[in-house]
Amino acid sequence: MPMNRLHTWACRSELWARGVERRTIPWALEGVDLGADVLEIGPGYGATTRVLVRRVPRLTALELDAALVAGLRQRHGDAVEVLHGDGTDIPLPDARFSGVVCFTMLHHVPTPDLQDALFAEAHRVLRPGGVFAGADNAHSLGFRLVHLGDTYNPVDPHTLGERLRRAGFGDIRVTLRRGTFRFHAHRRAA
Numbered sequence: 001m002p003m004n005r006l007h008t009w010a011c012r013s014e015l016w017a018r019g020v021e022r023r024t025i026p027w028a029l030e031g032v033d034l035g036a037d038v039l040e041i042g043p044g045y046g047a048t049t050r051v052l053v054r055r056v057p058r059l060t061a062l063e064l065d066a067a068l069v070a071g072l073r074q075r076h077g078d079a080v081e082v083l084h085g086d087g088t089d090i091p092l093p094d095a096r097f098s099g100v101v102c103f104t105m106l107h108h109v110p111t112p113d114l115q116d117a118l119f120a121e122a123h124r125v126l127r128p129g130g131v132f133a134g135a136d137n138a139h140s141l142g143f144r145l146v147h148l149g150d151t152y153n154p155v156d157p158h159t160l161g162e163r164l165r166r167a168g169f170g171d172i173r174v175t176l177r178r179g180t181f182r183f184h185a186h187r188r189a190a
Contacts, residue, residue: 020047024103028135028182029055035098039125041087041118042105046072052101053079060097062087088117095127102134107154115155119167128190132169135182157181 025048038056043049043063049072053059060081063069072082085091087102088109100122109115122132138157155163160183161172169185 020103021051024048024135024180025051025055027177028103029101029133030182032099032131032133032184034101034131034133035127037097038099038101039090039092039097039122041090041100041102041122042108043072044068044105046075048101048103049076049080056099060092062090062092088114088121090121090125092125094124097125098127098130100126100130100132102136104136106134106136108151110151110153112153115153116163116167119164119169123168123187126187128187130187131184132164132187133182133184135180137180138176155181157183 034056036057038052038059040049040052040059040061043061044065045068046061049059049061053076058081059079060083061072061076062083062085063072064084064086066084069082069084072080076082083091102118102122106115106118109118119132126132136155138154157174157176160181161174164172164183164185168187170188171186172183173185174181174183
């Protein structure tokens with residue numbers, strides 16, 4: 001998904017990476033057990049990946065942009081299995097992962113239908129009892145301005161729970177805080 005120069009610079013910055021490590025990931029995953037085998041959808045430049053690889057025993061990252069895939073592979077080597085692919089059509093088997101995560105990327109998925117396809121795919125690749133978790137920003141004027149020239153399709157946190165339920169999830173929690181939201185949803189146990 002295209003990003004403007006300011007947005008690209010920000011997402012590659014050490015300031016962004018520190019914020020992800022100190023605020024975003026701890027808040028988004030508070031009280032969440034991802035299990036031992038986790039899929040990250042849409043890691044982008046990898047600020048979240050570099051935190052997750054220290055938190056989970058096995059991490060797979062699925063990224064749409066081929067250049068970002070190459071950078072992630074170079075930075076993480078064998079510590080992370082980095083795959084080139086689309087979160088709306090995940091090239092992996094059913095019920096493989098104990099956890100699926102995505103952080104600050106849902107607003108880059110161009111349509112609500114494609115976002116719903118991503119939710120359905122996250123559900124499909126989760127084991128029964130597995131968790132889908134993440135965080136993103138809610139719509140605001142400032143958030144929109146940062147994304148001028150970008151793909152910008154923010155998820156409404158007030159409707160996210162119902163959308164996740166339609167994808168098959170249960171035990172859904174969506175929490176809104178200061179313009180950001182986090183979510184946790186489980187694939188029902190068999």
